[in-house]
Amino acid sequence: MSAPPVVSIHPESPDPARKQIADQIRSAIVENLLMPGDELPSVRRLAIDLGVHFNTVAESYRLLSAEGWLDISHGKGARVLRRTATSLPDDSEREEFRQRIRHLVAEMRGRGMEPLAIRGMLLTSLEGIQ
Template sequence: MEFSEGKNIYVQIRDRLVDQILTGMLLPGDKIPSVRELAVDLEVNRNTVMRSYALMEQEGIVDNRRGIGFFVSSNARQRLTQDEKEIFIKQELPRLVHQAKVLKMLPADFKDLFDQLNENQNENKQ
């Protein structure tokens, strides 16, 4: 994983795990990597990973089973889908609509582009 500037590393780790939950790579009840394991894999401090896990636990995304590890919560995907939609609608979509207006794009252009991008992603998964 490559980290970008402008966003805390622990948040980027959380975002990566959230993406894995939303895409179905991690399912409810799945054990996520141990703090130590993920810290070694990502070459970051264990406290950084622990901070990510604590944030996700606070958000209700993961459950900490003392002595066993962290597991994806049973309702994590539904909760994340709702939260991420709200963030997209409030933050990303207004910028996208503004840029589309500036470029004089029409809603039909978006549908065609969306369909094309979706098709390309499906081909890349095969």
């Protein structure tokens, strides 16, 4: 039931550590690298592995719990939940996603990547998805 960490921290990233951790765990769940029922490492265990404070990991877990990905219980630990169906994103939420894609694509294009290469990278990202 326990599972590999699949998390790493990039200190030079503009994203705060707790967001990096949450992003990576969320992705791992969506890609079925972490399955419902899997136990996550304790906040102290993962914190040591990543070189951050355990409160930072705890905040990541709480964020994922608030999003419905994890079940945390005091004294026991954190497990991956089976996701219940959520309401579909509304127009403004979809627009927000659109903007984020748009900005990411602009950065890639600005870094010299060809539209075809960008297209390939975008499509590849969908492969692991259930």
